[in-house]
Amino acid sequence: MKKRYQVFISSTYEDLRLERQAAVEAILKAGHIPAGMELFTAGDESQMKVIRRWIDESDIFMLILGARYGSIEPTSGKSYVELELDYAIETNTPFFAVIMTDEGREAKVKEHGTSVLEGKNEEAYRVFRDRVKTYLSAFFSTASEVKLAVFETLPQIVDGRDLNGWVSAADIQTPSDVASELARVAHENSKLRAELEEFRERANSQSGSNPQFEELFATLKNTKATIPAKLTGSPNDVELNLLELALHFGEYLARSVTNAYGTDAIESFVFYRIASPLAAFGLVEHGKSPINAKWQRLKLSKEGTRFMAKAKIRVEQNRSQPASKPAPTPPSKEPDAKPKSSAKKKKAAKRTPKKQ
Structure with missing residues (x-):
């Protein structure tokens, strides 16, 4: 519309x-x-x-x-x-x-x-x-x-704002059109939920079996990134890792971000500090932009979408697993117990005559 x-x-x-x-x-x-x-x-x-x-x-x-x-x-x-x-x-x-x-x-x-x-x-x-x-x-x-x-x-x-706007009366859907559209969307949502559940089960069963995913997961987790204080409203910068930032700003990456003139501070941060580094791993790709445009658009690639879904499941699994308890430490013996026992044995050995 x-x-x-x-x-x-x-x-x-x-x-x-x-x-x-x-x-x-x-x-x-x-x-x-x-x-x-x-x-x-x-x-x-x-x-x-x-x-x-x-x-x-x-x-x-x-x-x-x-x-x-x-x-x-x-x-x-x-x-x-x-x-x-x-x-x-x-x-x-x-x-x-x-x-x-x-x-x-x-x-x-x-x-x-x-x-x-x-x-x-x-x-x-x-x-x-x-x-x-x-x-x-x-x-x-x-x-x-x-x-x-x-x-x-x-x-x-x-772009990116849900403004009211004006529409032609010819473009307005009738109640029957709305009902049909709702039925279609409900069916599609049901199908997508089933596919998502299947994907989760497959990801759970294969967790840890994909070396490429494990290596990329670890790399992003070990890559430090900083959110400037002016974006969070806190007195100090917030230090996270690239994986945490990618998951937190996943909606921005899925929708696409640009470096166009007038882009707000958050979108600029996502473009330069998150999307651009992820592009080096093939997780983000260039989106469509007008001909002769002086700005770029970045969005998740298909590989990036798959990785983000699996990474989110992995993070949720890690959060849900109880922390392992440390092994109990065996009780320590008295420091002078062994020397005393040894001394007694030596004295007893001296008093015992050797057999001829």
Whole structure:
């Protein structure tokens, strides 16, 4: 079922007309739905409520930041553009930003004059721009580069997220279609469970009989790996082994991970610190990516899937086995018992006369 995602475009208006139009065209060409507030003027509280409702109904929030901070909302002292971004973050709406470069600002000034620059709130603009740069961002000098940023960034945001989106009524399944699909899935799940049980029994019976598996299992277990503290939220780095990390992040590896621009810190860690080393053992392979893409996709190979399943069973077996008890230590004898006995025997031997 193909989904179309609604993208809310936030920006100042008069100075970024061309850039907004470029974003709208790119979103439409990508097959999605642009949403903006061109029909509303900043400064009306009821209109701010409408904007919030539009953001609630949108799947993705896009910020185009030019050289102006924008109109100020009197109560908060913030610009309406910053308030829109705050609301997107507050509601956990996925978002990205495109930020005008210094070259872009200079070109704007040459063409339109200094009216495109922030005049009254330069410090607030600078602080806001620095803040936006800490999020998923791209930079543009021309309207065409805004289009490029949309084409590159939207797939990254959509991939791996369960967004609501919009679907055509023709694509919606009827109750009978749903019932048939549920029956098919139930049958398939039953078959898969039977195959999994058979595989487990076969793995249990063959445990330890595959030298290649044993060698690879031991190699990954002895390969140290560190999770940075910033990923775990703990004060210190966490040291594990490559096998533990591969099993822990197995879902990422099965789904595939990329090193595309804007990839979050966890996926980048899995790509470079787990998937890449596993590729050396043939457990991970390159997945499909767009033609001329400047990034790579890695996923579990068939051999990697088999190894991970067997390794998981082995680890569970090791956990379920009770620890072996140490052999009891025999009681020690008195240190002077033997010498005394020996001394008595020697004295007795001296008193016994030899037979002639």
